[in-house]
Amino acid sequence: MENILEVKDLNISFHTFAGEVKAIRGVNFELKKGETLAIVGESGSGKSVTTKAIMKLLPPGNSEIKQGEILFDGKDLTKLTDRQMQKIRGKDISMIFQDPMTSLNPTMTVGKQIMEPLIKHQDMSKSAARERALQLLKLVGIPKPELRIKQYPHQFSGGMRQRVVIAIALACNPKVLIADEPTTALDVTIQAQILELMKDLQNKIDTSIIFITHDLGVVANVADRVAVMYGGKIVEIGTVDEVFYNPQHPYTWGLISSMPSLDAKEEELYAIPGTPPNLLNPPKGDAFAPRNEYAMQIDLEEQPPMFKVSDTHYAATWLLHPDAPKVEPPAAVKSRMRKFMGAK
Amino acid sequence: MAKYLLKRVLYMFLTLFIIASLTFFLMKIIPGTPFASANKLGPAQMEIMKAKYGLDQPVPVQYAIYIGNLLKGDLGISFQFNNTPVTDLMFKRLGPSMQLGAQAMLLGTIVGILLGIFAALRQNTWVDYSSTFVAVLGKSIPNFVFAGLLQYFVGVKLGWFPVLFWRGFEYTILPTIALSMLPIAIAARFMRTEMIEVLSSDYITLAKAKGASFFEIAFKHALRNALIPLVTVLGPLAISLMTGSLVIEKIFAIPGLGEQFVKSITVNDYPVIMGTTILFAALFVVIILVVDILYGIIDPRIRLSGGNK
Numbered sequence: 072m073e074n075i076l077e078v079k080d081l082n083i084s085f086h087t088f089a090g091e092v093k094a095i096r097g098v099n100f101e102l103k104k105g106e107t108l109a110i111v112g113e114s115g116s117g118k119s120v121t122t123k124a125i126m127k128l129l130p131p132g133n134s135e136i137k138q139g140e141i142l143f144d145g146k147d148l149t150k151l152t153d154r155q156m157q158k159i160r161g162k163d164i165s166m167i168f169q170d171p172m173t174s175l176n177p178t179m180t181v182g183k184q185i186m187e188p189l190i191k192h193q194d195m196s197k198s199a200a201r202e203r204a205l206q207l208l209k210l211v212g213i214p215k216p217e218l219r220i221k222q223y224p225h226q227f228s229g230g231m232r233q234r235v236v237i238a239i240a241l242a243c244n245p246k247v248l249i250a251d252e253p254t255t256a257l258d259v260t261i262q263a264q265i266l267e268l269m270k271d272l273q274n275k276i277d278t279s280i281i282f283i284t285h286d287l288g289v290v291a292n293v294a295d296r297v298a299v300m301y302g303g304k305i306v307e308i309g310t311v312d313e314v315f316y317n318p319q320h321p322y323t324w325g326l327i328s329s330m331p332s333l334d335a336k337e338e339e340l341y342a343i344p345g346t347p348p349n350l351l352n353p354p355k356g357d358a359f360a361p362r363n364e365y366a367m368q369i370d371l372e373e374q375p376p377m378f379k380v381s382d383t384h385y386a387a388t389w390l391l392h393p394d395a396p397k398v399e400p401p402a403a404v405k406s407r408m409r410k411f412m413g414a415k
Numbered sequence: 416m417a418k419y420l421l422k423r424v425l426y427m428f429l430t431l432f433i434i435a436s437l438t439f440f441l442m443k444i445i446p447g448t449p450f451a452s453a454n455k456l457g458p459a460q461m462e463i464m465k466a467k468y469g470l471d472q473p474v475p476v477q478y479a480i481y482i483g484n485l486l487k488g489d490l491g492i493s494f495q496f497n498n499t500p501v502t503d504l505m506f507k508r509l510g511p512s513m514q515l516g517a518q519a520m521l522l523g524t525i526v527g528i529l530l531g532i533f534a535a536l537r538q539n540t541w542v543d544y545s546s547t548f549v550a551v552l553g554k555s556i557p558n559f560v561f562a563g564l565l566q567y568f569v570g571v572k573l574g575w576f577p578v579l580f581w582r583g584f585e586y587t588i589l590p591t592i593a594l595s596m597l598p599i600a601i602a603a604r605f606m607r608t609e610m611i612e613v614l615s616s617d618y619i620t621l622a623k624a625k626g627a628s629f630f631e632i633a634f635k636h637a638l639r640n641a642l643i644p645l646v647t648v649l650g651p652l653a654i655s656l657m658t659g660s661l662v663i664e665k666i667f668a669i670p671g672l673g674e675q676f677v678k679s680i681t682v683n684d685y686p687v688i689m690g691t692t693i694l695f696a697a698l699f700v701v702i703i704l705v706v707d708i709l710y711g712i713i714d715p716r717i718r719l720s721g722g723n724k
Contacts, residue, residue: 160623165625168621173618177714
């Protein structure tokens with residue numbers, strides 16, 4: 072399938088008073104037409120920074136793209152000027168943010184906020200944009216759009232506001248939609264509704280989605296492929312089945328073991344020990360090594376390359392090296408792997 | 416909305432009544448008489464003068480008479496200014512003060528808001544630092560220093576504008592600039608802080624993600640949200656400017672209210688003290704109402720009466 076977006080060897084640093092924080096250290100991935108790629112990882116792993124870099128929304132003062140390319144439609148987005156980027160934002164690539172309570176302008180009617188990108192990017196007249204805004208409100212499931220379009224954000228509930236944000240993002244039928252934890256701030260029933268809506272709309276307008284989350288349950292629900300990020304790098308990438316049922320990286324094992332499941336016998340929920348690395352002085356070897364009970368000497372000395380597991384599945388762990396000893400994954404992961412093998 | 420306004424107006428009158436009453440009694444506590452050459456008058460003549468102005472009555476009776484006249488719109492006659500009615504005296508002088516104050520306020524807020532916006536948009540650059548510099552100057556240097564400098568350089572040396580008196584628009588320019596330094600400083604500082612905060616909010620990031628340009632973000636999305644706290648500070652400031660700045664009026668020889676008010680206190684000109692106090696208080700409550708209505712216009716979340724749910 073055709074790639075719509077390619078990120079190649081992306082390196083991003085933040086300049087702080089304490090020194091240079093290497094937030095993204097050589098990230099590679101591609102997004103195919105019509106697919107949903109989930110990026111998972113804990114806070115500070117670099118998921119949001121990567122996507123903000125795609126939109127060029129990183130703070131201009133202290134952030135710097137040190138190296139790498141972001142190819143969209145053959146153009147390298149890192150080289151575009153602000154003005155060129157304004158023509159892409161909201162039109163070809165748009166974004167949904169985490170907190171719907173704060174992401175709408177409180178002093179502008181909902182209708183105006185939806186009409187803005189339409190008038191800007193598609194040269195629509197005011198009345199045409201209004202018509203389209205009404206359609207969009209209907210599309211995202213907001214009842215009584217004629218009344219709602221004149222209202223202000225404070226007259227909407229959280230779930231309804233996220234629907235409005237989605238309507239804004241989809242207004243110009245973007246080729247890529249970046250959803251930065253779009254359901255984290257919502258309660259569980261509303262979460263399910265919003266996920267359902269996004270899947271539904273993806274089929275209707277045929278857009279590719281990058282879905283950032285730290286909720287693995289959500290990933291299983293929406294994604295085609297998953298990239299697991301840790302310490303500013305992608306440590307494992309593959310299809311949902313591959314990453315969920317045949318994970319290779321010890322960090323992915325940790326993530327899956329710490330997911331509550333209905334058939335688990337243990338009383339206590341597993342937690343990965345330790346804390347994420349300080350990217351002010353990134354470790355020489357594998358960033359996960361200090362927290363990794365399977366770590367070997369080489370993990371501390373040299374960064375592992377991406378080892379190929381299958382055509383679609385790669386993981387960066389020395390455990391996949393032909394010379395590495397065989398290790399037993401945790402029980403929770405093993406039982407999943409067995410199910411996967413059984414299904415095959 | 417109409418019901419809310421009616422209620423507010425009734426409260427305004429109640430407030431004014433209380434202020435008038437308090438001022439009346441407080442004023443009577445101040446020792447001395449309103450008659451300039453009191454020591455030359457004999458006791459009998461003094462009695463005659465007091466009787467003429469009704470000052471021989473007990474204080475509660477005087478109060479009742481005053482309030483009665485007030486309700487009819489009669490503020491009495493001034494003791495010092497050749498027995499002219501206080502209303503005539505005040506309204507003749509109110510004009511220049513109001514015009515000067517309003518012009519200074521308008522100039523000050525527009526310049527201040529723009530300074531603040533550009534400082535916030537270009538944070539920590541020379542734009543920001545010069546805006547801060549202007550604001551610190553405006554806030555810390557008293558306006559009579561500016562007045563003097565303007566008179567000397569712009570008025571005398573360059574000869575662009577008249578230096579004294581109040582005889583037409585060009586006469587208002589120098590005092591307006593001198594008086595607008597404070598509102599410029601206050602508006603610029605407030606605006607900068609608010610804009611910086613608003614610009615870092617999520618909805619501004621969303622506006623950027625929609626492809627909005629720099630100016631659309633600043634003026635369409637951020638400005639209105641940043642104005643809300645500024646309105647609160649500027650209301651009372653507008654009143655203090657419009658009711659006359661004693662020093663500026665004196666320096667530019669402007670026949671305004673500020674001078675009159677101070678003078679009436681030193682000579683115990685009771686009707687003028689009362690009149691000006693009531694006028695200032697009235698302006699104040701009106702401005703407070705205007706500010707409350709402005710809030711609703713700027714921010715839909717604080718529309719006055721419930722709105723349509």
